[in-house]
Amino acid sequence: MAKNRRTQEERTAQTRLALIDATIAAISDLGYTGASTTLIAEKAGVSRGAMMHHFPTRAALMADVVRHVFDHEMAEYEETRVRTGFGDRLYDWPRLLWAVLSRPSGMAVLEILQATRSDRDLAALVVPMQEAVEQSALGAVRGAFGGDEKLALSVMRLMVWSVRGLSIAERYLPHRAETEDAVELLSRLLRQAAPDGQMAPLKTLMEP
Structure with missing residues (x-):
């Protein structure tokens, strides 16, 4: 059980980091206004639903x-x-x-x-x-x-x-x-x- 929990925590951390990195890249490329949540999710390689799970807004x-x-x-x-x-x-x-x-x-x-x-x-x-x-x-x-x-x-x-x-x-x-x-x-x-x-x-x- 402990191993599974750690694995889930690691996956959560990896997804959040991917979204943060994608946000930085999107802002760098297109500015704050152009960095839409759809684009950020695409850059991070996750679904928009998955992104909303980690960051509701x-x-x-x-x-x-x-x-x-x-x-x-x-x-x-x-x-x-x-x-x-x-x-x-x-x-x-x-x-x-x-x-x-x-x-x-x-x-x-x-x-x-x-x-x-x-x-x-x-x-x-x-x-x-x-x-x-x-x-x-x-x-x-x-x-x-x-x-x-x-x-x-x-x-x-x-x-x-x-x-x-x-x-x-x-x-x-x-x-x-x-x-x-x-x-x-x-x-x-x-x-x-x-x-x-x-x-x-x-x-x-x-x-x-």
Whole structure:
């Protein structure tokens, strides 16, 4: 019995992952509006009924994409930091974020977040989740680099949303070398302001 339950759990996880991957691919190809549930089911190789069993609404699927991508990104950041040491200093993070957030998965999340403006059902699921995601990331940032909550939140938003904005710019101004120069500049500015790679030296910049 235990083996059968594990097999069913594995199948469920595989189907959900296939749907999440298909959603990211569909958004990457056609944008949020073009990523219909029918197309997503086709890309995932499942029936629309099977998809609805796992995700009763399109909004529920999109919300799970946001959560999945965040969890995957956080695991990748930590694996990179442990393996290479890159990420041990605050000024490493613009480049680390760029390497991850500029991918199709990061762009898909950004499109989902933008879509919450006109989709109430999506907003009801995604906005609280995004707030929880940010708080989780904030805890990790403060644990690694110190700083009070206000300072850490400001620095984290500066890095994350600067990189996300640059990823949008690259879509319309596809000159990757110039965009990467801007990411590098942000990294160097943080290094100049906080050469020890910690949050504390930035505190004076927040004072009146």
